[in-house]
Amino acid sequence: MPRIRLTTYAKAAGCAAKACQKDLIHLLDRLPKFANPNLLFGYDAMSDAGVYALDEEWAIVQTVDVLTPIADDPYTFGSIAAANSLSDIYAMGAKPLTALNILSFPPNEIRPVVLREIIRGGSDKVKEASAVILGGHTIRDSEIKYGLAVTGIVKKNEIISNQNAQIGDVLVLTKPIGTGIIATALKQKAAPKRVVDIANKSMRKLNKTASILMKRLKANAATDVTGYGLLGHALNLAKASRVGLAIFAQTVPILPGARQLVQRGFFAGGSIDSFEFVKPYVKFGSNIDEITQKLLCDAQTSGGLLITINQNRVDKFIQLLHQNKIKDAKIIGKVIKEKVIYVN
CATH class of the missing domain: 3.90.650.10 (PurM-like C-terminal domain)
Known part of the structure; x- marks a missing residue:
């Protein structure tokens, strides 16, 4: 595969491209809230992932994360992006089950072999997490972006969130x-x-x-x-x-x-x-x-x-x-x- 520097296709690398906290809070404060007894953690909770109760014992945990390139090598970038997406599931104490690829790229500038390597890096990381990729979605874009939408599962009484730190911890x-x-x-x-x-x-x-x-x-x-x-x-x-x-x-x-x-x-x-x-x-x-x-x-x-x-x-x-x-x-x-x- 010819040498390529993926970071040249990004204005900001990796998670540095996220919207700033101030803007995000301003946006979320003005969105309608969902009233549902099974919704345990929604976007208004500012937690790492959303959590929805399935029954008395189990809940699903869902998150999505997409990155601009933070590494020049396509395989390395794919594996980092996947690890980053899976991290929100782990932060909640959950186990990842399935994932969907999300990939955007400038179609006339990036060869298919580069895109395959990005996805292969993500796929191998998902396998390491003992989860599976079900499919995905692609978008024409001026920048390369890649990440996963991930679904996990956790027992309701084993959820760990950012809301329960105790004085003295x-x-x-x-x-x-x-x-x-x-x-x-x-x-x-x-x-x-x-x-x-x-x-x-x-x-x-x-x-x-x-x-x-x-x-x-x-x-x-x-x-x-x-x-x-x-x-x-x-x-x-x-x-x-x-x-x-x-x-x-x-x-x-x-x-x-x-x-x-x-x-x-x-x-x-x-x-x-x-x-x-x-x-x-x-x-x-x-x-x-x-x-x-x-x-x-x-x-x-x-x-x-x-x-x-x-x-x-x-x-x-x-x-x-x-x-x-x-x-x-x-x-x-x-x-x-x-x-x-x-x-x-």
């Missing part, structure tokens, strides 16, 4: 941050290959095992960290749970090279929007420089799970995560009563 993050910064540098041919390879490996990793373990250890709340950055998604969790958070910046795992790249000025436009949105809700300690603040707001693609768990179970949880090859998992903070986010 410990915050755990399962993947390092920095993918948005690295992707921004990649688009400009400024990211070292080793840095890109490590970021791609992280983004391709499913949150499947972390989801299984958080359920086993009875985590109280969770969300996945994607386009609004660590602080943006932490803010959503805090608001939904009516609590505050204290985040320990020095323990947040960061991808190699990300800090150096943001120091050189690489920072996605979507990340800037998130940075401005969270500022009124966050109190940064005097020791937190602007580089660190930007890292904490960096728009992630296929990021890790941000989980709150009882302090009596967190050591066991971290041990199990590390034993199951989730080596970057770290304790990064705690849940507090005061409704603010402290970063120190």
